[in-house]
Amino acid sequence: MNLNRSQHPEYKNIEDINIPSPKKIFLDNGIETHVVNAGTQDIVKIDITFNAGSWHQEKALIATTVNEMLTEGTINLTSQQISEKLDFFGAFINAQPTKDFGNLSLYTLKKHLSETIKILEDIIKNPVFAENELQTFLSKRKQKFQIELEKVTNIARQEFNEQLFGKNHPYGIKTKIEDYDKVNKSDIVQFHDLYYNSENCKIILSGKIDNSVIELVNNHFGNNDWGNKNKIASINESNIGQSVMESFIEKKNVTQSAIRLGKIIINKNHPDFHKLNVVNTILGGYFGSRLMKTIREERGYTYGIGSALVSLKREGFFVILSEVGADVSQNAITDILDEIRKLREKKVDIDELNLVKNYMLGDLLRSFDGPFEISSSYKSIIELGIESDFYHKALQSIKTITPDEIILIANKYLQEDTLIRTIAGKYN
Numbered sequence: 341m342n343l344n345r346s347q348h349p350e351y352k353n354i355e356d357i358n359i360p361s362p363k364k365i366f367l368d369n370g371i372e373t374h375v376v377n378a379g380t381q382d383i384v385k386i387d388i389t390f391n392a393g394s395w396h397q398e399k400a401l402i403a404t405t406v407n408e409m410l411t412e413g414t415i416n417l418t419s420q421q422i423s424e425k426l427d428f429f430g431a432f433i434n435a436q437p438t439k440d441f442g443n444l445s446l447y448t449l450k451k452h453l454s455e456t457i458k459i460l461e462d463i464i465k466n467p468v469f470a471e472n473e474l475q476t477f478l479s480k481r482k483q484k485f486q487i488e489l490e491k492v493t494n495i496a497r498q499e500f501n502e503q504l505f506g507k508n509h510p511y512g513i514k515t516k517i518e519d520y521d522k523v524n525k526s527d528i529v530q531f532h533d534l535y536y537n538s539e540n541c542k543i544i545l546s547g548k549i550d551n552s553v554i555e556l557v558n559n560h561f562g563n564n565d566w567g568n569k570n571k572i573a574s575i576n577e578s579n580i581g582q583s584v585m586e587s588f589i590e591k592k593n594v595t596q597s598a599i600r601l602g603k604i605i606i607n608k609n610h611p612d613f614h615k616l617n618v619v620n621t622i623l624g625g626y627f628g629s630r631l632m633k634t635i636r637e638e639r640g641y642t643y644g645i646g647s648a649l650v651s652l653k654r655e656g657f658f659v660i661l662s663e664v665g666a667d668v669s670q671n672a673i674t675d676i677l678d679e680i681r682k683l684r685e686k687k688v689d690i691d692e693l694n695l696v697k698n699y700m701l702g703d704l705l706r707s708f709d710g711p712f713e714i715s716s717s718y719k720s721i722i723e724l725g726i727e728s729d730f731y732h733k734a735l736q737s738i739k740t741i742t743p744d745e746i747i748l749i750a751n752k753y754l755q756e757d758t759l760i761r762t763i764a765g766k767y768n
Contacts (some may be wrong), residue, residue, distance in 0.1 A: 351412065357705050357735055361728045362544070363717050365554070367539050367562025374722055375554070376546035379711040384461065385717060388546040388561075389723055392442035395510040395653070399658075400519035402531050405438035405477065409528070410444065410472045414466040419473060430455045433463070436579070439511055443722055444591070448549050453556055461560045464536060465567065465631040469528045482620040483571035484698060489517075493663060495589050495596035496764035501762050502606055503584045504657055509657060521732040537567025546715035549561060589764040595667040597765030600661045601676060602759050607656025608726055614737035615749050616649065622696050623647050623683055623754075624660055626703075629680050631660065641665055641672045653724055658754070666766035675747060677756045684750040687743040702739045704731065 341510035362374040394403040411433055412419045426432055431448035444464065488494045498514045505512030543561065545553060576761040583604075606613055617625075624647030631645045645662035662670040707717040708731075721730045 357701065359708060359709070360714060362714070362722075364728075367543070367558045369562050369565050369755055371454075371538055371541060371543055372559070373545065373554075373562075374715075374718065375542040375549050376544070376715045377549040377618070377709050378714055379547055380549050383711075384446075384450050384453050384547040384549065385712055385715060386446040386448075386512040386546070386557065387719060388460075389465065389544070390442040390536055390646075391440070392436050392540070394529070395440050396535060397510075397531065397720055399522060399527055400513065400515055402438040402525050402527050403442060405474075405481075405523055406469075406528055406531050407442040408435045409446070409469055409474065409477055410435060410463045410467050410614070412477065413468050413470050413477055414462045414540055415468055416466060417459070422463065424457065425459055429456050430461075433460060445569045450553070453553060453575055457556055457560050464707040467532060469532070471525055472622050474523075474525055474528065476647070477638045478520050478523055479696055482517065485520070486514070492591055492596065492598035492764040493661075496592065496600050496762050497586050498587055499764065500600040500602065500659070500760070502760040503587055503762060504602065505655070506583075511652060513593050514684070530607070533568045538562075539567075540567045540703055543717050544719055544722065547709040548711075564762075567714055582631075583760055587763070588760045588767045589762075590767070591765050593665055594765045596663040597666045598661070598663050599669055599673060599768065600762040601658035601673065602657055603760060603761045605656050605753055605762060606729065607649075607651035608721060608724055609651075610656075612749065612752070613649070613651075613656075615741050615745060616753055617734070618696065618700065618738060618741050618753070619683065619746055620647055620649050621700055622657070622688060622692070623679065626696075626699050628695065628699070630683070631662075631676065634675055634679055634719075635662065635664070635672055639668075639672070639675060641668045641675075645676075651724065660759075669763055669765065669767055673761060677759075680750070680754050680756050680759075684747065684754065686747075688746050689692045690743065693741075693743060694745070697738055701735070704735065707731075725746065 348533065360376070360378065362376045365375060367373055392407070393405055397403045411422055413422070417425070427449065429452040431446065431452060435444065436443035436446070441637050444459045444460070502512045502514055538561070543557065545557065553624045563687060606616065621629065625646060626632075629646070631670060633644045633648065635641050636643065641664040642662045645664075647658070647660040649657070650657050650659060660676060662672065706713070708714050717731065718728070721728070
């Protein structure tokens with residue numbers, strides 16, 4: 341077969357996507373559980389999500405420390421024994437603390453689930469937070485934090501969040517180096533007792549899930565209430581502070597400056613989200629985006645630039661982020677704002693729109709390619725309490741959005757003068 345490499349392969353539009361929906365069940369004690377029975381391999385993933393993110397903490401670092409230290413020893417097993425047992429069974433447990441949630445994920449062969457689920461249960465219900473393990477953990481994290489704060493991208497991230505939400509808002513509070521010295525065991529134990537319980541979690545099962553798997557999960561997590569039975573006090577909704585529109589943090593002797601532009605915006609709960617996501621993709625949501633073409637390819641200011649819609653439980657925000665040459669940061673911001681203006685004022689060419697639609701449909705298709713991908717896709721909307729038709733609505737919005745709708749959405753949400761600006765490094 342002779343190939344003409346001067347011509348790109350013909351592509352076809354993705355007409356439809358089979359989007360599976362997880363089955364919703366409840367364990368005997370009422371824990372909401374979502375089941376994704378898919379795939380051909382005898383593997384199982386258990387995600388347990390607790391409403392125990394940093395939003396709920398009264399002192400910095402408590403939520404993250406609790407979540408990540410669960411595997412550092414229980415009343416039955418040392419941290420070394422936990423690691424050895426998981427290695428023996430070819431399994432692993434991953435902790436994923438966020439601003440809203442404390443997550444634990446167990447990946448295991450189905451044939452070993454009866455053993456590995458015992459470890460998962462033990463670390464959730466019976467952690468000891470040994471003082472020596474806690475101090476070692478905090479020392480390592482403190483050293484890592486000091487190193488990370490030398491990077492302009494991390495400086496810009498913290499500053500940007502504070503600008504958006506305010507310095508006293510749970511989403512905006514900056515972590516400081518001295519915060520690591522203020523964490524103590526009593527705070528850790530108290531936070532775990534309050535938030536890691538059967539009334540404050542959801543479970544997602546994915547992989548080869550049959551009645552035997554559900555029965556095992558129910559036996560270990562659903563037979564009885566567990567953890568502190570006291571009701572969690574309602575968290576007072578924090579008001580967003582007055583936004584600081586522009587901030588510059590100087591860092592000498594750097595070759596690149598980190599820049600962020602953005603604003604508080606709708607999250608996945610809003611009916612406009614899917615169409616705004618198309619607008620975002622055109623602007624900076626994939627490698628062929630307008631920002632990549634202008635800021636990277638044409639201007640040569642950066643190796644990479646992107647934009648994103650970030651959905652938190654209580655808020656959402658839009659952000660454009662990049663690291664650009666330290667001597668062109670102001671020029672880069674000017675060109676970024678110009679691309680947003682063009683998106684608001686000039687209709688998107690139909691060929692460009694079709695390219696973006698095909699990219700997004702392909703990306704959506706990949707989101708459901710396998711049981712773990714399916715569970716990860718649904719996890720983000722299950723946590724936010726969004727109905728399971730979310731992705732069907734996304735599919736329809738991508739397929740039907742028009743150039744006129746794109747201008748309307750861009751003008752509704754992306755006015756240049758409403759964007760907060762953060763620069764860490766040099767400002768030229």
